Amino acid sequence: MTIGRILAGEFHIAPEQMDATLKLLDEGNTVPFIARYRKEVTGGIEDETLRKIEDRKKELEKVEDRRQTVLNTIESQGKLTEELKAAIDTTWDMQVLEDLYRPYKPKRRTRATDAMEKGLGPLAENFLSDASLKDFEDAVDAFEGLEREEILPGVSDIVAEAVANDAKVRRLLKSYLWRRGALITEEGKEANPAYAMYGDFTAPLKDVKNHNILAINRGEAEGAVKVKIQCGEEALISMIVQVAGPSEEKRAAFLPMAEDAFKRLLFPSLEREIRRDLKERAEADAIEVFAQNLKPLLLMPPLGHYVVLGLDPGYRTGCKVAVVDENGKFLDNAVIYPAPPKARVEEAKKIIERLVLKHGVKFISIGxxxxxxxxxxFVSNLIEEKHWDVAYAVVSEDGASIYSASELGIEEFPDLDVTVRGAISIARRLQDPLAELVKIEPRHIGVGQYQHDLDKKALDDRLQGVVEGAVNEVGVDINSASPSLLRFVAGIGPNLAKNIVAYRESEGAFKNRREIKKVKGLGEKAFEQSAGFLRIQNGENILDRTGVHPESYDLAELILREESLTDEEKEKLAGAGAFTVEDIRKELEKPGRDPRGDTEDVGLRRSALTMEELVPGLELEGVVKNVVDFGAFIDIGVKKEGLLHISKMKGKRNTAIYNLLKVGDRMKVVIEKVDKERGRISLDIKE
Incomplete structure (x- = not known):
């Protein structure tokens, strides 16, 4: 079976359609370009599915490469039978492939290799063959050079290793462990209250939650938790005897060999495999959680082009203040101390009032x-006291400190202190979340769980795809975008992004999309991939501000004068493809429309709640800030975010929470319980 046919089956896509999609990928087309401008070829496969297809294709290609290595190695040993070759050729599971290869893989010295060097291999083969027990005993008696007391343990070691390397045995036992085994934890040497629930924890392997696995693994690494897999040992050994055992008369002699194979070799190996599988599954889920949360955060509605005052809060070191103009350009800064321990409130009011009046501030962004x-x-009270027509919003400041100390932050503001850069970033995040968040490595944007425990490359690869998808979904103004934003446009990358900025700085603003081809290093392929995602807001052609690709401008012109088309032009439009025509129509309805929403969707406030005002039954509107396996954290406008537990999703127990809520969603909630001492707020859904 080919990779294309396997993918077609796994993704439930017609084989011909999958082959066409893979051809586009092999030709170097980017996922955003294929998803947006080659729908007629793919049948409208969305970008997330395309990325999964691309990732799975790479996995299968690794299996194929490994398969050739395995075949070549076994064949060079002269041990490649037709049956073994058929088994290797037909598997696309890397673990199954490794199990088939295990008996032939070069290995470190073992008790079995010592026994083989003593010439005991033929005796082990005799024992496992259909020969009678008497034949085996006679062969042992006839063996020269070793005493019987040394022969039998050596034969046992060889048989035990052969059993432990048997692919069929391994698959059977591993399957049983997954179905019947349990994960057991107990308190480790380094007691830690954070892992109290894992001091005595048991869960069936098939049911253990991914977030439990990540917590247990972290606790184990810190020495706070000890972990083991519990199984029905007798049942598993019995399976070995039934599947790998020799004739009935040899069963009694084989049983201790099976026990040795299981306890010394098989179970430790399978336990490591299962723990690894659990870890990989949990990490993959956590990475997907991060990806599911990151995209809506990136696509949060922008405030737009307004003067914004950014506040980076702090206690001892004060609250850093920065003002930026309509385009994010730095204007002014200060430090205030509205909170303890200094609490210089009146002084802080005067500083903020001066900056608001001086720069015409209408919006405040609070980290x-x-x-x-x-x-x-403080801000809420000041707005009320001064009767200002000013609104504020609380924005995530995750990663702001990392940006402020980064090479990019230093390059943007070389003469400013890191604390001021952080406040600027917070102000800009209100103006355009996407444009600012792309400057930070996605894993530093705190919308996941256990991200610091995950495989860095796997996490970064997945999140880079999310950022790329978000940037291209929105589109980028080529005349104002930073290199940080431009590099995520399909077909561009870091070097071309810098070349684009250098071109517009030397030649002035781009007037049309054709001019993009003049950028150094931007060839036909890069232009094809990127042009539809690069916008020119005040250019010579209105189509340049839309997502219509230049290759379809002639179709757009036909649609614009649809009522006066000739028969030939009508035929051309009819043959263009339903997906393409529909997308062009949507773009022409609102040229230059931002798909993220308008200013009223930003979540602005003019007053704040206090913890003392929270009582059970109080109805509030909240904003989803983070979604995890066990629920969602909701910002309801107080110091702590409330937890909406997944159990509150009534009637939807079998639906993943990520399909029910996403970061940025607004929803009506009810206060269920407030624990002021521990700062915990439990929420329910308003019916």
């Missing part, structure tokens, strides 16, 4: 970190 609650209370 969500330390002292955010106190800063929000």
């Amino acid at each position: 969500s970190g330390t002292a955010s609650y106190e800063t929000e209370q």
Whole structure:
């Protein structure tokens, strides 16, 4: 079976359609380009599915490469039978392939290899063959050079290793362990209250939750938790005897060999495999959680082109203030101390009033970190006291400190302190979340769980795809975008992004999309991939501000004058493809429309709640800030986010929470319980 046919089956896509999609990928087309401008070829496969197809294709190609290595190695040993070759040729599971290869893989010295070097291999083969027990005993008696007391243990070692390497045995036992085994944890040497629930924890392997696995693994690494897999040992050994055992009369002699194979070789190996499988599954799920949360965060509605005052809250070191103009250009900065321990509130009011009046500030952006609650209370009281027509929003400040100390932050503001850069970033995040968040490595944007425990490359690869998808879904103004944003446009990358900025700085703003081809290093392929995602807002052609690709401008012109088309032109339009025509129509309805929403969707506030005002039954509107396996954290406008547990999703127990909620969703919630001492708020859904 070919890779194309396997993918067609796994993704439930027609084989011909899958082959056409794979051909587009092999030709170097980017996922955003294929998803947006080659729908007629793919049948409208969405970008997320295309990325999964691309990733799975790479996995299968690794299996194919490994298969050739395995075949060549076994064949060079002269041990490649037709049956073995058929088994290797037909598997696309890497673990199954490795199990088939295990007996032939070069290995470190073992008790079995020592026994083989003593010439005991033929005796082991005799024992496992159909020969009678008497034949085996006679062969042992006839063996020269070793005493019987040394022969039998050596034969046992060879048989035990052969059993442990038997692919059929391994698959059978592993399957049984998955169905009947349990994960058991107990307190480790380094007691830690954070892992109290894992001091005595048991869960069936088939049911253990992914977030439990990640917590247990972290606890184990810190020495706070000890972990083991529990199984029905007798049942598993019995399976070995039934599947790999020799004739009935040899069963009694084989049983201790099977026990040795299981306890010394098989179970430790299978336990490691299962623990690895659990870890990979949990990490893959956590990475997907991050990806599912990241995209809506990137696509949060932008405030737009307004002067914004950014506040990076703090206690001891004060609250850093920065003002940026309509285009994000730095204007002014200060430090205020509205919160303890200094609490210089009146001084802080005068500084903020001066900056608001001086620069015509209408919007304030408050970072969500330390002292955010106190800063929000200060801003809310000041707005009320001064009767200002000013609104504020609390934005995530995750990664702002990393940006402010990064090479990019230094390059943008070489003469400013890192604290000021952080406040600028917070202000810009309100103006355009996407344009600012792309400057930070996605894993530093705190919308996942256990991200610091995950495989860095796997996480970064997945999240880079999410960022690329979000950027291309929105589109990028080529005349104002930073290199950080431009590099995520399909077909561009870091070097071309810098060349684009260099071109517009030397030649002025781009006037039309054709001019993009003049950028150094931007050839026909890069233009094809990127042109539809690069916007020119005030150019010579209105189509340049839309997502219509230049290759379809002639179709767009036909649609614009659809009522006066000739028969030949009508035929051309009819043959263009339903997907293409529909997408062009949508773009022409609102040229230059931002798909992320309008200013009223930003989530602005003019007053703040206090913890004391929260009582059970109080109805509020909240914003989803993070989604995890066990629920969602909702910002309801107080110091702590409330937890909406997954159990509150009534009637939807079998639906993944990520299909029910996403970051940025607004929803009506009800206060269920408030634990003021521990700062915990439990929420329910307003019916």
